[in-house]
Every structure is written in C-alpha cells, then in structure tokens.
Amino acid sequence: MTGESLAFYGLAFMLVGASILAVSVRNVFHAAMYLILALFAVAGYFVLLNAEFLAAVQVLIYVGAVAVLVIFAVMLTTRLTDARVRAHNEQVGAGLVVAVAMFLAIVMAMWSTSWPISDAAPAVDNVRTLGRMLMTRFVLPFEIASVLLLAAMIGAIVIAAKETGPPQSEEST
C-alpha cells in the first residue's frame, strides 16, 4: 500500500460514491453538491496524473463557474418546498440495464485492446508546453473554442433574457 494507491482508492471511493449519489438523490441541490464533490475528486486525479494545471482549471472552471451555474439553475427552477414528485422516470430498469451493459462492454473492449503504454518520464512544466501547443499546432481549435464560448454566451443571453422587444407600433383601425 503506497501513498499513491491510497490516494487512488480514496479518491475512487469519493468519486464513485459522489457520482452515484449525484444521479440518485431526490433533492437536486444535494445532487449538485455531490457533483461538486465528484469534480473535486477528478481534480485530485489530475494532480495524481501530473496535470496540476488541469486540476486548477478543473476547480476554477467546473467548481467556480459550471457548478455555480448549476446551483443557480436549481435555485431558480425549484421552489424550496419541493413537491413530492418522482425523481426518476419509468425507464429506470432499462437505463440500469443499458448502463451496466455499457460498463461491461467498454471494460471488455478496453481490455481487449493493446494500449501502447510508454515508460517515458512525465513532462515537467507542462503549463508552458500546453500554452505553446495552444498557440502553435492547436491555434485553430483554440480560436474556434473561443468563438464557441462567445456564441454560447450570446446565445444564453438571448435565450434566457426576458422579451423586451421594440414597442408595438399602434395599428390603424
């Protein structure tokens, strides 16, 4: 039992547990909280996998923005006195079957694949490398991603903003 495996299994417990709770609890706010926990666990894995920058970005973007957005939506759409409604629809059984089958199938498929595992040492100072790649080889996807963000932002404003069109011109009778 090394420190790394301890961390791995601890985080795995946290991640899987939080994920299961996130998709099963009735209260959506609690689900969002479990989602944050799961996101945090993923950030921990990123640290374990020598991707500290990504871990920070994960916390900054997912926890700082996405989760806040989710909580906002929960607060705006669910009233505090939650009506006693079913949390899951009628395809729970079918969904469970497909999810389990999918898990087994993917695991089998992964196991049956030969991965070209490399023993090279992990890159240090990966922030600098990432930045350089973003600005050279991947500059086009980078720009497209920024345009996508802008479009999403404008789209969200347009969709969610209340209708405040120009005043209706009075029609002749």
Next chain:
Amino acid sequence: MELAPVVDLVRDAVTGFLQSLGLPAFVIDMVLALISASLIAGFMAVLALAFVWVERKVSAHIQNRLGPMRVGWHGVLQTLADALKLLQKEDIRPAAADRWIWWWAPAVSFIAVFAAFIAVPFGEGLVVRDFNIGVIYIVAITTFGVISMLMAGWGSNNKYSLLGGFRSAAQVVSYEVPMILAILSVVMVAGSLSMMSIVQAQEGTMLGFIPNWFIFRHFPFGLIAFIVFMIAGTAETNRTPFDLPEAESELVAGFATEYSGMKYAMFYLAEYSAMYVMAAMGTVLFLGGWHGPFLPSWLWFAAKTVLLVCVLIWFRWTFPRLRVDQLMELSWKFLIPVAFINLLAVGLWSVL
C-alpha cells in the same frame, strides 16, 4: 532575522524523529502536513482577531472617535472577548433548514480560505508548498467561498439568505474575470505561475532607486493592473463597497442571517482571512513580495500585507455601497475592457 532557517531546522528535527520510529514516507508527509495545517489555522485565528480589532480602531479613527477602549490596552482584547462570547452562544438551527448543507456551509467557507494559505509565501523560503501553478491555485481554491455562500443561502431556507447567496455568486463570478486578467498581465511578464518565481522576478531595482516591482513596471500598465486587481479583490472578498451579499440594510445579514454562535464566527474568520489572502496576493504579484532593504523578508511581507489590508479597510469606510446593476456594469463594462486592453498593452510591451 530570517525565519526560514529556523523552520527548516524544526522540520528536519521532526522528520528525523518520525523516521527513527520507522514510519513510511507518506505517513511522515501527512504528519508534517498536519503540523503545518494546525500552524496555519492558529495563524488564521490570530490574524482574524487582530484584523477585526484593527478594522474597528481604524474605522473609529476615520470617523473621529475612539472605538473599543475597555478590554486591554486600547481594547486589544475586545475581539477575543467577543469571540469567547460567540463560543458560548447557543447554536440555533432553523426548523426548515436543509440540515447538512446548512451545517457544512461555514466549514466550506473556512476550508476554502484555509487551503489558500498553503501557497502564500510569508517570507523568503517561508511557504508550506510552492506549487508551480500557485497563482491559479489560490484563485481556484478561493472560489469555494462562493459555493459556501450558495450553500448557506440555500440551506437556511430564508429569502434574505437566498438573495444573499444569489448576489454573492453573481458578484464573485463576475469579478473573477477582471481579477484573473489583471493577474495574467503579471504572470505574462514573470513567465511563471509559481508564487516564489513571481516574487523572485521582482528582485532588484530599476534606474538604481525604483524597486523592480510589477506595480512600477511597464508604467502605467502595471499600476492599472494593480488598481483593477484591488477593485476586483475587494469585490471577491465581499467587502464594502461591494458587500451586497450581506448588505445589512437590505438583507439583514445576507447569507449569514440564520447563523449564530460559532458558525457565525466561522464566516467572520473566513472573511478576514480571505482579506489577508487577497492582500498577500497583491503583495506577491505587485509589491515585490518579501523584497525590501534592511529588514528581514518576513517582516517586509507582513508590513506590505498589513498596508494592503489597511487600504481595504480604508475603502470600506470611505465608499458607499453600490447597487446591483452598478456592480455588474462596473465589472463587465469597465473593469473587463480595461483589464483586457491592459493585458494587450503589457503583452505588446513585452514583445516589442
């Protein structure tokens, strides 16, 4: 007198002792981490007590009165007495509260700030852990403060609390953008995200007498970045003039309305510690960290951070509170464009 050798000495001694017990390496790391954590927690508590007293005294003197005078010399022990009083208070839980979320909110708020202290360099070599992404780490980890406020707002099941939570989330998310942009201009010049490297990049002087701090570099862009950073930082820590989440004249106490006793104190502790973290970041990024002549580095750092904290206090007692729309406009229509242009200018300066 530098503190770093002393700290190293103590750590080596503890490590040696634990190794002699035959413990595995990660256990030793954990024990060391626990010791650092408790040190930081104690430091935070003292800090908060001190700053509450400083704030009360400074505000009193700004308003031409005396402030607390009774407990101890010039009331230095007043805050301690208040804290003791809060500790003894009954912990009231609203009947309709969402129990667990209500319980965890102050803890998360404390943990968020607490975790940020790990990356703060209190002096030359005086840092718990020098992450190579230290700046982003601090920015990221402090965003948990928002979550805690949302949790408190939701969990209390109170409309004032909920409104406070909404306001804080909107505010913090909005002001994170100009703050990160202001930080980026420094990071771009320093070429590193590590707090230590950024401080080291500010060593020496320009023209023989101007300290080589980022606030003076690329004049006036460094100064602009600093101003943007300070405004955004004030908003991030929810302090006046940006204290809308807890605006007492509108929302009673905002997200903290339903809290009492120790949990309420926890929010206070977190707020003052966050203020210190913000001041420490300002010091590291713009004011040259621990650099300075004659005095030991940790004293310089302490002096600069206390100065910035005093500036924040000065803000609080000088400016009136903003309206929500003004708050948003200040961020999206003024600070972000300014920060972007500033970033561009610094970048061009660095390239040319």
Next chain:
Amino acid sequence: MTLYQYLALATLVFCIGLFGVLTRRNAVAVLIAIELMFNSVNLLLVAFTRYISPDGLVGQLFAVFIIVIAAAETTVGMAIVLLVYRGFRGIQVDRIGFLKW
C-alpha cells in the same frame, strides 16, 4: 497504478452519468449527469496522456478543450432550462414532449 484501473474507473463514472441522463426527470439533474460524463472523459484523456504519451500532452490539451465546451454547453443548457421553466412552470423532462411536433 496502471492504465487499466483508470480506464475502469472512468468507464464506471461514465456509465453512472449515462444512467443519470437516461433516468433523471429533472432537467438540471440531467445536466449534472452530463457533467459527470464529461468529467469521466477528461479523466480518461489525462490518464492516456500520462500512460501513453507522457511527453506529448495532447490529451491534456483536449481535456482543456472539453472543459471549454462543457462550460459553453452548460451555459446554453441552463439558459434553455430557464426558458422552459418560464414557459412550462416545470422542468420535468418527460413532460416536455414538444419535440414531437
């Protein structure tokens, strides 16, 4: 730690997310489950980077892109949820059958 453990873990989280997407009635909960799926893929990509091309970092880069896309997706998704809530006074996904027409 080997790649297979990360693969299995990421797959598990992915399938949990899939289950959530298929069964939750609340639209926000569906979005939460989608975030879980995104994260499992990110985890997978970073694990591949670590174990297959530790010096290449392309996987991490794609994780960055996925985070960006997830942010955009959530933004638009939440806006749609708010709009639906405004129009239907509810966000039960199986009640909103208007895609049929």
Next chain:
Amino acid sequence: MSQYAYLVPFWPLLGFLIIAFWANRHHQFAAKLATTMIGISWVMSLVILWETLHAEQPLEMTFTWMALPSMLTKAGWTLSMGVLVDPLSALMISFVTTVSLMVHIFSLGYMHGEKYFSRFFEFLNLFTFSMLGLVLVNNYFGLFIFWELVGLTSYLLIGFYYEKWTASQAAKKAFITTRTGDLGMAIGLLIMWTTAGTLQFNEVFAAVDSGVLSGTTLTVMALFLFGGAVGKSAQFPLHVWLPDAMEGPTPVSALIHAATMVVAGVYLVARSMPVYMASEAASMVVASIGLITALMAGSIGLVQNDIKRVLAYSTVSQLGYMIMALGLGSLFAGTFHMFTHAFFKALLFLGSGSVIHALHTNDIQEMGGLGRKMKITFWTWVIASLSIAGIPPLSGFWSKDEIVATAAHHPVFLVGTLVVAFMTAFYMFRLTFLVFFGEPRDHHKYDHAHESPLVMTGPLMFLAVLSVVAGFWGMPWLSHGFGHFITSGQGEHHTPSILLMAVATLVALCGIGLAYQMYYKKAWSPDALAARFQGLYRILYNKYYFDELYDVVFIRPYYVLCDLLWTFDMLVIDGLVNLAGWLGLAVAVMHNWFDKYIVDGLVNGSGYMFRGLGRSLRFVQSGRVQNYTFLVAFGLLLLVIVQIDLLTLLTRLFESTP
C-alpha cells in the same frame, strides 16, 4: 460634375429604397435621411447649373438600352437611354431640387407627428427621383416612363390620407384624368416612332428639320403629344383634377401640384419646341388652350373660398400662361415664368400650409387678422403675392412682362393676358386681405393660432428671397441673361418696352386696388356684387360645371355601358359557363362511382397498410428526449460490442487468471 448628372436622381432613389426597406419605423431617421439625400442632389444640381452656364454645348451621354429585332427593316431598332444636360434640364433640376429641399425641410415641421411620417418622406423622395429623371433623360421613351412615375407618386401623395374618402377619390380622379392625357401622349410617341424611327430628342428634331416629319403627320403628332401636357399640366379641358388634388398634404401641393410635376407638361412643350415651331396649327392650338385655361381658371379663382383651391386655380391659370407663351413661340418667356413661378407658388403653398397648420382649417372665411400673429408667414406671403401679381421689381413682374411682350403681337392674346394679370392680382390680394388683415372671424381658432417653428418658416424665408431675386436673371436689359442662357444664345431678344411694363403694372395695381376696396375697406360689398351678378357668380362658384358636365357626358354613360356589359355577362356568358358546369357535373358523377369503388379501394388499401405500420412504429417517436437518448445509448452499446476483440480478450483472461 455634369458628367455625373445621372447621380442627381440617384440620391433620392437611394433614400427611397433605404426608407422603404429598412427605415420605415424610424420616423425621425427617415425624414432626416430623405432631407439629406435631397440636399446632396441640390448641391450637385447647383454645381451642374453653374457648369452649364459656362458650357459651350450641351452634354449628352447615351447607351443602347435594348435592340429590338424588326419585321420591317433589316437592321432592327435600337432603343437608347441617356442623360442630357443642357440649359433647360440644368435649370429644371436646379429649381426642382431647390423647391424639393425646401418642401422637405418644411415637412419636417408640418408633418410632425403624422402616423405615416416616414412613408411621406419615402414618397417625396420617390417623387423627386422621378421628376429629376424626367427632366434629365434624353429621349421621349424615358421621359414617358418617368412621366408615369411622377403620375404614380402624385397619386400616392394625393391619397396620402387614404382613410379619408375625398382624398382617395381625388387621388383616383387625378390618376385617371392625367392618364387620359397620357393616352394621347402615347399615341403621339407611337406616331413619332413609326415615322421617324427614333425617340431621341436630337434625332427627332433632326427629322423635323430634314422634313422626314412634316405636314399633317407632324401636326397630329404634336397635338397628341400636347395631350400629355394638357393632362399633366391641368390645362383645359383636363384641368379638373388639380383643384381636387389639394386633398393631399399641403407640402405635397407645394412641391408637386404647384412647382414641379405640373410644369412637366410645360417642360414637355418647351423640350419639343422645334416640333411645335414647325407646325403653325399645332402651336396655335397650344397657345389657345393656354389662354383659355388661364382665363377660365383665373375667373374661377375669384370666388373660391378654400385657400388651397384658390391657389390651385391660380396654378392652373399660371400654367396656362406658360403654355400660351410657349405656343406663341417664346421659349424664353414660358420657361422663365416656369422658373420664377416655381419659387413664389411653392412659397404661397407653404405659407398656406403654415396658416392651415396654425388654424386647422382651409376656409378663408374663418380666417382673418393673422398678419399680427404670424409675422414671418405674413411677410413672405405678401412678397409672394406681390410677385405673382407682377409688381416690380419682384420676380413675377419680370417673367410676366416677358409673356406680355410675347403676346403683344396678337391683340386677342394681349387683352387676354392683361385680363388674367388683373384677375391674378385681384384674387391673390383677396386672399391676402381676408387671411391676414381685418378682424378675426373665428375667435376660437384665432386665439389658438401661433407662428410656425423655424423649420417651417426657414424655407418660407429662403423661398421669399428667391422670389425676390430670381427675376433679376431675366431682366430684358441683360444681354447674357436668362433668355441667352436657355436658348443657348440664339434665341429672340425683345427690346424692352417700358410702355408694356407700365401697362402690366398698372393692371396689377388695379387688381390689388379693387381687392383693397372690397375686402379691406369694405367699400363695395362682395356679397352685393355676387347677388347682382348671381348667374355669373354661380357659374364661377361651381367652376363652370365642368365636373358635372364630365359626370353627365363620360361617367354616367360609362356606368350605363357597364350595366349593359354586366347584364350581357350574367345572361350569355354565365349561361355558357353554367352549361359547361352542368355537363362537367354529369361527367363527374360517373367518375365518382369509378373513384369510390376502384381508385379509393387501392388508396385505402395502401392507407390501411401504412396506418398499421405507423401504429407499430409510433412508440419510437414519443417526443421525450430521454427515450431518444436511450436509443442512442443502445446504439452506442452495439458499436462498443462490435469493437470487442473476443480473441484477445479471452487470451488475456486466461493469461491473467493464474
């Protein structure tokens, strides 16, 4: 600049298009845009006028528009289009844009708050475009196109308040009446096309010179062509539409029905001067029609009570003047009067608009004493009235003097001209005294009257200045004045006759004096006069019964004809159609049986089949996102299963088991 003359009409067209397609809801923007566009055209046309003043010869640009194959000649016909910048067209565009700009500015104030504010400016711009195009093209065909376009915009603007019954009726009347004249013009153009084979101005004139077009053909063609001018310029007997056109907004009356569009007929005759000069009979008809119109309209104007109608009859009368001068062969007199008339008549109409704006009534019997309240309107009105009456040294005097000088050789025309001058002076000052002097007759309205804002009075003042100075250009003492310019230096040049000037001035002063006695001093009662000459008064008051005459002669028979045709339709044509219908029904009954049992059987059979299929597939499309997602996930699962490499998997399993 002259080579860019085609750009002059372009700006208003651009304004029209922008407003029509994009700016219909932005009223203020539309108005300012329209005004700006006219302003650009105005500046351009002034520059063009300046250049033309110094140009050696007219500038003409032509391109082939379409080539028509011909059954008659081998070469076929080509139809050209082009721009002609000569003194006449340069003069026309300059005063058209001037008046148009003034009217635009005036309308900013006058039409303010209208529901269709932007549409008004849109139409004004379209009109200005059409009018500029009309005077700039170099052939009759293009002229005819723009001729119809101005007719259309005139229709649109007369009927601007189309919710009002009288306005829409007036618009239709104007349109149909002018169309009657245009039919004649079209026939004239067809004659021109078949005999001369061209519609280019210079080629037609060359054909006239060379004798290709001559004799009876020429006379008939010229008279048919003049039909268009009669309709458009409201000459006898087609003058009836113009007074009714006053139903349109007052700025429209100023721009279209006083200064610009109605002089299109005058322009047509002026442009076709060589044609008319070649035919004695035709020019005599033109001159006679002009004189009759002038006398008739002037006499009607004496007794009317609607301020705008008086001005309308005045316009008709003055147009008759111009036509007469042209018919008498003086291009100079006709166009010069057209030029000066544009300014003072536009000014009069805008002034009446200002008065109407202040009082909200058209009836002069309800006005009075306004001179004290509306100083600027009053003084500009007086300047315009003096000008139209022909009092030296205002512009009307000089142009009217030229007409008198032209008519001096024909006794009938000379007397008629002087009578018209007298009547003009009389009715103009009748208006002036009734509206601006004396005691207010309707105190309620008087108390609410006020001077118009600067945006309305500004154009008034500007036009007043022009009404004063425009005439100096044509003073008979100038050797290189207007006459020299318009005829390109080869035209007639009268020796100025002081006697004629004195007589004309005296006549005008007599008219003014009579009006003064009757309506200011009240020395002679107008009512008593009306009572004494009751018959004449009634004829004049009812406008010589022209409308009633047309009603009896044309409209009633037309209705009767329509009734007859309708009856024919009902009985014969409908009978045939119904018969065909019955036959069709019989066939259809037979078809029905076939359809029902054979075709429908097939169709229903396939329908039942697809219904059954659809029922079984319905569950695939539930409209729920999650059902679809489930299907997607299921498909993904299948894909993943395909991806499993069983052999490797089993090998690994057995390897790792021990």
